[in-house]
Amino acid sequence: MNVRERTQQIEKQTLSPYAALSRNTKGRDRPEEECELRTPYQRDRDRIIHCKAFRRLKRKTQVFLSPEGDHYRTRLTHTLEVAQIARTIARALRLNEDLTEAISLGHDLGHTPFGHAGERALNEILPGGFRHYEQSVRVVEKLEKNGAGLNLTKEVRDGILHHTHGQEAATLEGRIVRYADRIAYINHDIDDAERAGVLEESQIPKAITDLLGTSKSARINRLVNAVVDNSQDGQIRMDPECQEAFDELNTFMYQQVYYNPYAKGEEKKVPTLIEILFTYLKNPDHLPEDMKRIAEEEGCERAACDYLAGMTDHYAIRLFENIYIPEAWSHY
Template sequence: MSDDSTGLVKMTDTADFGASLAPGQRRPARYAASAVPSRGRRFPEPDCPSRSPFQRDRDRILHSTAFRRLIHKTQVFVFHEGDHYRTRLTHSLEVAQIARTISRQLRLDEDLAEALALAHDLGHPPFGHAGERALDRIMAAFGGFDHNAQSLRVVTALERKYLDFDGLNLTWETLEGLAKHNGPLADERDPVLKVVRRLEDGWQSLEAERWASGEAQAAALADDIAYVSHDIDDGLRANLLSLAALADVPFVGEIVRSLPQGAHLDGSRLTYEVTRRMITRLIHDVVQESRRRLAALDPATPTDVMAAPQVTVAFSERVAGDLASLKAFLMERVYRSRRVMGVMEEAEAVVARLFARYLADEGALPGGWRAAQAGLADRARARVIADFVAGMTDRYAIAEHARLFDAAPELR
């Protein structure tokens, strides 16, 4: 092994891994999910001769309708505000790339980490967290709404492509990681845990009280790395941030202060240099801290990682503290800025008006959804409507609003 200029470790030991190993990879560690056989699928299927179970999961997620719809779902800025801002789709792809990098360095299963990264936002409604707030508020009397719980519903019930089952019939490991990537599920009121309990009925436990796999932990941190660094990029593009304002902010400030100076320098190149260095340093910190924790834990199986007394894949204490301060800065200057909040408040109103119209007028729903909720009790009917609204893209929601109310919100 040798170091390169990024500070990450080059993996050169490829012995005994087999023909499927990509350059730079090593045999997965004994604590990787692929070190033991998969615990299976809810509906048994024959093995694929050309792909591992986790590769099949990744491919099913990638080819799902819900994944394609992420291209027109808001990350921070609504799609028509600019062609170069992140969407939920580009964000998910960026998370997947970072998750694979971390997993490769820690000798985890890259395919499982990638599958989890690609699936983690499938349940997001239109307009991102604004749409989620609106749905949760209006669904309060019917069980609430949570995008993580909705992601599980998408992959286990709402995707309907296969002849023999609803959902994507993903492996136990992918469902477990998707359910618990943010940590153990201890509160029975947690909407994610409620979906988990329904999945476990007649199948097997997802072990809600334990940590998720190392791959899921890696995907969760990849999400943090991607959105923090790229929301800075988008905030700079939108002129909500400046490099001067970032110079005194924890973690990113050190990078900004180290940039070359001069009026001749291209601002877009400087912006990219900031985010590039951020991602590299954050990955390096995760890898170094996680290796330290793995060495102390000395896990012999994937279960040892799940049963550990603390999270195993993690930022160092110092970097975790700096990131908390950086997120607070972004909350004030970007997410709660007058420009973003003005658009998001109107977006919340669009989602709320659509839901209320569908609830009051069954005929307003498209044919298949109208049939799905016909004759149901109020709670079940509201959940069907929430599923329909959550599946909308931003532009479909805007078009539906124009159809039902003869008014198209500008969201600017």
């Protein structure tokens, strides 16, 4: 028995009957020889961490565009926070922590530059629309490794696809990530909004803080416990009272931060920038070589979208400046 087989034996002996055992994976699109050390889900986690799209997350906006200061969240730090919250829940429920971590780390790989403002802009101009969770799956299936993709297991791809809207993931591990994503972003966005001076803790309605707590740590702890305490029977959920307060906190954040004209003032520039770049990149002569292959196979609009969605905020701005701003003007 090698290390992987021993790990899978431990999974069978110790994990919940509801857990997705790595030995029972539905597999990959392209069969591979098993690793002697790592389970399939551990290999997926490692492939995601080492891929280019994961590294680019460090320079993609979470909420505040190009903030002044080193302590604001980026798409990468958000991803790491989601992974830690999700792993805590999975371990408490004796579910597969490796699968949960892999889904968490891959859930935002397809996110656009400029946060949800970039996603909305691409959704408006791409025929058929644009959704970052679908693009995340496209990244791991088709765009990484020069078109070969990462060849991840079906369970990881399913969890990535269903981490935010619509149908639930097929595994409980994937459903945990949906909760962990919301728990993470609502609470770290409160923290960032306070840092930016657009929100004070005291503004959060007392009915919410009385139940969930008056600090980031207290709220995360309360929400994580609400999931763990109410998910012992093969379902992932919170108790109704906590879920209602959580939903009210989400609504409050949309009113006070996500639609705040001060916090989001720069976002009005995003649709124009995205549209201009998209129009420019629809010309295959303006695409890099790996995107020209996409253009030939699926059309120039699809290739332009893939290239644009993969950009960091800084790269998109620099490309725009290089194309449209005379070099002499950029020194003013």
